[in-house]
Amino acid sequence: MKTLEPILAKHPFFAGLQPHYLELVTGCASNMHFKAGETIFQEGDEAKQFFIIREGTLRLQVFAPGQGEISIQTLESGDVVGWSWLFPPHRWHFTGRATSALRVIALDGQCLYTKCEQDHGLGYEFLKRFSHIMMDRLQATRLQLLDLYKVN
Amino acid sequence: MLLSAEPAVTTTFSSDPMIPRPYEIQRAKWDSSDTFSLELTPVGGGDIPAFEPGQFNMVYVYGVGEIPISISGDPARRDMLIHTTRAVGTVTRAMSELKVGMMLGVRGPYGAPWPVDEARGKDIVIVAGGIGLAPLRPAMYRILAYREHYGRVVLLYGARTPADVLYRKQLEQWRAHFDLDVFVTVDRATNNWRGSIGLVTQLIVRAPFDPLNTMAMVCGPEVMMRFTTLEMEKRGVNSDNIYVSLERNMKCGIGLCGHCQFGREFVCKDGPVFRYSQVRHFLTKWEV
Amino acid sequence: MTQSKKNKPPKLYVLERRDFQELLTALSADGYQLIGPTLREGAVTYAEITAVEDLPIGYTDDQEKGTYRLHQAREPRLFGCGPGPHSWKKYLFPARMRLWQAQRSNGGFTVQADAHTPDKLALIGVRACELQAIAIQDRVFTGGAYVDPAYQAQRENTFIVAVNCGRANKTCFCTSMHTGPKAVSGYDLALTEVYTPEQHYFLIESGSPSGDEVLHALPTRPAAVDEVEAGEAIIAATSAQMERSLETKGLKDLLYASYDHQRWDAVAARCLACGNCTMVCPTCFCTTVEDVTDLSGDTAERWRKWDSCFTMEFSYIVGGSIRSTAKARYRQWLTHKLATWVDQFGTMGCVGCGRCITWCPVGIDITEEVREIQTTSVAPTAAVTERKRKRENT
Numbered sequence: 001m002k003t004l005e006p007i008l009a010k011h012p013f014f015a016g017l018q019p020h021y022l023e024l025v026t027g028c029a030s031n032m033h034f035k036a037g038e039t040i041f042q043e044g045d046e047a048k049q050f051f052i053i054r055e056g057t058l059r060l061q062v063f064a065p066g067q068g069e070i071s072i073q074t075l076e077s078g079d080v081v082g083w084s085w086l087f088p089p090h091r092w093h094f095t096g097r098a099t100s101a102l103r104v105i106a107l108d109g110q111c112l113y114t115k116c117e118q119d120h121g122l123g124y125e126f127l128k129r130f131s132h133i134m135m136d137r138l139q140a141t142r143l144q145l146l147d148l149y150k151v152n
Numbered sequence: 153m154l155l156s157a158e159p160a161v162t163t164t165f166s167s168d169p170m171i172p173r174p175y176e177i178q179r180a181k182w183d184s185s186d187t188f189s190l191e192l193t194p195v196g197g198g199d200i201p202a203f204e205p206g207q208f209n210m211v212y213v214y215g216v217g218e219i220p221i222s223i224s225g226d227p228a229r230r231d232m233l234i235h236t237t238r239a240v241g242t243v244t245r246a247m248s249e250l251k252v253g254m255m256l257g258v259r260g261p262y263g264a265p266w267p268v269d270e271a272r273g274k275d276i277v278i279v280a281g282g283i284g285l286a287p288l289r290p291a292m293y294r295i296l297a298y299r300e301h302y303g304r305v306v307l308l309y310g311a312r313t314p315a316d317v318l319y320r321k322q323l324e325q326w327r328a329h330f331d332l333d334v335f336v337t338v339d340r341a342t343n344n345w346r347g348s349i350g351l352v353t354q355l356i357v358r359a360p361f362d363p364l365n366t367m368a369m370v371c372g373p374e375v376m377m378r379f380t381t382l383e384m385e386k387r388g389v390n391s392d393n394i395y396v397s398l399e400r401n402m403k404c405g406i407g408l409c410g411h412c413q414f415g416r417e418f419v420c421k422d423g424p425v426f427r428y429s430q431v432r433h434f435l436t437k438w439e440v
Numbered sequence: 441m442t443q444s445k446k447n448k449p450p451k452l453y454v455l456e457r458r459d460f461q462e463l464l465t466a467l468s469a470d471g472y473q474l475i476g477p478t479l480r481e482g483a484v485t486y487a488e489i490t491a492v493e494d495l496p497i498g499y500t501d502d503q504e505k506g507t508y509r510l511h512q513a514r515e516p517r518l519f520g521c522g523p524g525p526h527s528w529k530k531y532l533f534p535a536r537m538r539l540w541q542a543q544r545s546n547g548g549f550t551v552q553a554d555a556h557t558p559d560k561l562a563l564i565g566v567r568a569c570e571l572q573a574i575a576i577q578d579r580v581f582t583g584g585a586y587v588d589p590a591y592q593a594q595r596e597n598t599f600i601v602a603v604n605c606g607r608a609n610k611t612c613f614c615t616s617m618h619t620g621p622k623a624v625s626g627y628d629l630a631l632t633e634v635y636t637p638e639q640h641y642f643l644i645e646s647g648s649p650s651g652d653e654v655l656h657a658l659p660t661r662p663a664a665v666d667e668v669e670a671g672e673a674i675i676a677a678t679s680a681q682m683e684r685s686l687e688t689k690g691l692k693d694l695l696y697a698s699y700d701h702q703r704w705d706a707v708a709a710r711c712l713a714c715g716n717c718t719m720v721c722p723t724c725f726c727t728t729v730e731d732v733t734d735l736s737g738d739t740a741e742r743w744r745k746w747d748s749c750f751t752m753e754f755s756y757i758v759g760g761s762i763r764s765t766a767k768a769r770y771r772q773w774l775t776h777k778l779a780t781w782v783d784q785f786g787t788m789g790c791v792g793c794g795r796c797i798t799w800c801p802v803g804i805d806i807t808e809e810v811r812e813i814q815t816t817s818v819a820p821t822a823a824v825t826e827r828k829r830k831r832e833n834t
Contacts, residue, residue, distance in 0.1 A: 059349065068343065071340075071342075071345075072349065074347075074348045078358055099346065139379075140351045140353065143375070143379060144350075144351060147312070148375055148376050149311065149312040149316065149372075151240045167589060169586045170539045171553050172551055174548060174551065176548070195548060214549050214740055215544075215737060217731050218729065218731070218742075238758075240758045241758050255548035257549075257551065399757055400757060401756050401757055401762075403727065403729050403747075406584075406585070406586035407584055407585070408588055408727070409726060409728065409729075410727070410749065411726065411747070411755070413749075413776065415780055416783035418784070433696070437699040438768070439762060439765060439767075439768035439771075440699065440768075
């Protein structure tokens with residue numbers, strides 16, 4: 001069986017990660033496919049993984065009675081989705097739904113967490129990468145809150 | 153030198169730059185719930201004055217007032233003047249109620265254009281937010297008319313909701329071009345929107361262009377433009393190669409009334425299109 | 441036209457006080473309407489005059505921050521008063537002017553431009569600082585790609601009689617701005633009023649061909665050496681009398697780097713944003729427009745009016761005003777006068793006439809504000825440092 005390592009190496013999230021770390025990460029990775037409309041994870045469910053998007057798009061959604069599904073953001077190839085696995089209570093805050101055929105690599109949270117605890121160097125690499133994503137999302141969220149195109 | 157084959161036109165209508173020329177409305181159409189386009193021709197016939205992408209006119213509604221509106225039509229077409237604007241103020245609301253066959257006053261064109269000619273040989277990234285697509289459309293027309301002069305051409309457009317997406321048909325046509333990358337995103341959407349949700353600034357990170365050989369033209373709300381330039385710089389685009397179009401109060405359009413001052417610039421005559429590096433010092437100051 | 445005179449000393453003549461009316465008569469005979477200082481409502485106001493008696497003879501003024509008082513002097517000078525609340529700009533650049541009118545006709549309208557047929561005006565008693573203010577407005581209205589046709593037409597029909605200053609007010613600082621107290625250009629005739637208990641005469645010189653013509657028609661005689669020296673002494677004494685000053689060296693860059701200076705908060709706490717400073721300023725040129733229709737709606741007019749950057753509406757764009765605070769508006773005004781104006785028009789927009797100091801109801805003093813910024817400025821901001829570094833590297 002072909003290893004996922006070369007695929008991970010090409011993803012922007014892992015850019016610059018040292019090969020021996022990449023090898024460790026690959027041990028926690030698995031390939032997944034979703035059809036358009038399929039749910040990848042559901043709000044409230046236990047969050048055990050995060051996903052590296054290889055191809056396709058997904059939406060982060062939330063359901064509000066009376067309003068139905070509200071889409072927060074679309075994510076696509078090159079993006080990373082999911083950080084609920086990092087912290088208790090390890091539950092998904094949003095629902096992730098494929099809006100096209102979707103190929104992702106799922107990374108097992110528990111597996112990674114253990115390896116990060118054993119090697120803080122790896123842990124640091126992960127934190128750097130995740131905090132960067134978090135900052136990007138936070139800044140985008142703030143801009144979205146400003147509702148810039150609305151007429152005051 | 154301009155790429156356009158049209159000869160430069162000197163307006164012989166009046167030596168007094170404050171006198172509007174009457175135009176007749178040929179077509180009026182709502183682009184969204186609050187945004188509309190007017191197609192105008194000069195009363196008494198003749199061509200509209202030649203204009204460059206990014207320039208604006210002062211448009212007068214009889215008895216109501218006059219405001220600056222950027223030109224949104226194709227600069228190669230001299231038979232029709234197109235303005236797209238939002239019905240949000242006294243003058244634009246009055247304008248939105250005008251019917252085909254009625255008249256408007258027009259003075260112009262005024263202002264500094266987008267650097268479509270200087271951009272030859274470069275990749276083009278056009279980033280528009282909301283109504284900001286209107287002043288950029290002439291740049292798209294010009295660039296597409298001389299497509300072979302440019303590298304990659306990317307249009308990134310963000311709107312508030314799918315219903316607010318301007319020039320939808322045009323965007324679909326452009327998207328069909330094999331030598332054009334068009335990405336549209338909305339800030340919020342219901343489920344029947346199949347496209348991207350998120351900010352236009354988030355499209356920049358993956359847009360296909362060469363940061364070291366790119367000319368970026370950005371138009372939208374000022375905060376959106378500031379964040380867009382940050383993303384551009386993260387990609388490695390030099391701020392000398394980023395242009396923004398600013399909006400300020402204007403009463404004359406020709407640098408005499410003082411209203412549009414922005415630091416040392418008169419937005420009406422030194423802009424509205426500015427090289428970002430030229431105005432960044434003032435853009436990050438409050439209430440300039 | 442003054443170029444050819446460069447190498448020769450200016451030709452000074454003496455016009456006796458008792459012959460001064462001859463000057464006014466000559467200008468009237470040439471078809472000029474005469475405008476000069478007059479006494480109105482306790483202040484010197486530029487208005488139409490017909491005879492020398494219309495001038496504020498024997499009056500002088502005291503000016504200080506927020507204070508203006510006229511009083512009778514012992515000496516019967518014709519030009520003993522300094523600049524009042526008005527400036528000449530109201531004649532060259534009217535406070536209210538119709539731009540055009542339009543007639544409605546079946547769904548459309550036709551626009552009729554207003555013809556610019558200015559009166560021939562002779563401005564009597566223009567101070568050196570005011571000449572520079574006119575030169576500055578010339579650059580604004582006629583120096584760019586678009587010309588204000590009404591202004592240009594009026595300027596072409598204006599004769600200027602300058603008067604060199606025989607005293608400085610406490611609010612004056614023209615020496616700092618290099619605009620006075622002696623008129624050096626931009627006039628047709630320039631006068632220096634010399635008064636001693638024994639003599640009262642004017643040294644008069646021409647600055648243009650039209651000035652030459654008028655001068656030749658007057659009962660003058662060439663000035664004697666001691667008379668020329670008396671005139672020079674008066675101007676030197678006026679310079680020496682100047683109490684206020686404004687350091688302009690490095691000021692533009694300093695103000696560009698001082699948008700966040702804490703002094704703006706202090707001045708904003710006092711500023712009423714009344715706009716007086718902009719109304720009395722001889723260089724302020726901002727205008728707004730007003731659209732009016734008659735009751736039937738068949739006639740519409742567009743008027744241009746003086747405007748002030750101190751109003752909330754001035755910077756209004758859809759959604760609100762860009763400069764919503766008094767702080768931002770005062771900063772805009774001062775920074776425009778002393779920094780951005782330089783980049784826009786090649787000179788500062790302040791001539792040191794002191795009007796904004798005198799007529800500020802709360803006594804804000806532009807020279808004081810500048811000094812505060814100059815003496816309390818922190819290190820240049822990162823942006824300035826970076827620009828400097830870039831400049832050095834290239």
